[in-house]
Amino acid sequence: MARQALPLARPVPGISIDRRMSVAVQVFDLIRRDILDATLTPGSPLSEHALSQSFGVSRTPIREALLRLADEGLVQIVPQVGSFVTRISLAKVYEAQFIREALECAAVRAAAQSRRLDVSLLRDILADQKTAAAKGQADVFYVADEALHAAIADASGCPRLWIVALNEKLQLDRVRMLDMSQRHDLGELVVQHSAIVDALAAKDKGAAEAAMRAHLHDVFARIAPLIERFRAYFDDLDSAPPESAE
Secondary structure (H helix, E strand, O other): OOHHHOOOOOOOOOOOOOOOOOHHHHHHHHHHHHHHOOOOOOOOEEOHHHHHHHHOOOHHHHHHHHHHHHHOOOEEEEOOOEEEEOOEEHHHHHHHHHHHHHHHHHHHHHHHOOOOOOHHHHHHHHHHHHHHHHHOOHHHHHHHHHHHHHHHHHHOOOOHHHHHHHHHOHHHHHHHHHHHHHOOOOHHHHHHHHHHHHHHHOOOHHHHHHHHHHHHHHHHHHHHHHHHHOHHHEEOOOOOOOHHHO
16 A cells, blocks of 8 residues: 555655764654554565665664564564564554553542642643644644643653553554544544543542543544554454453
């Protein structure tokens, strides 16, 4: 499938490498971003030669970046054959969702009673989300979405919780970004986020947890249509979510 099959709201920015910083880290970040938002589609080959020409760097930082991405499960390196963007493992998506739900539901309950909670910050992030949703800016919305969840995790008093969540939810994030690029109305997510923030503002930990759980479960309703449209992007299609997460 052509790369332009999944346009987000922004044009793909030009590649710019800052030679004063680690080239390998920058290459890793840029390739990773393009895998997560499906600019580099699942299953597509990754040529070291082509990538080195695109970035204007030697093959060494390209190779280092691909090895790191392989460790994260985003790239498959086949000896004597080449490197490929991995398909989205449905089994890993469900596993990541299970872990994320456990972490974030605990975080939102703690945040509801925490002195660290900054409701005004959350409302500011919601305002950013509403603006992005109105403009159909899926990529901008995604950044604001992550910011809201990170702020709630920080308010829980356990900021490392979000670091753990980030490391665990890469396959899930691929589904989320794919879904956001296809949604006609991102406002649905604003409504879900608003319910979470309203419950936090009321210091109602039970309602906050219920709103968070309902929001996180939204992905289950969205996966089937994505698989129907982009079946070639997915792997482990016979997988099912854990019973407690349905």
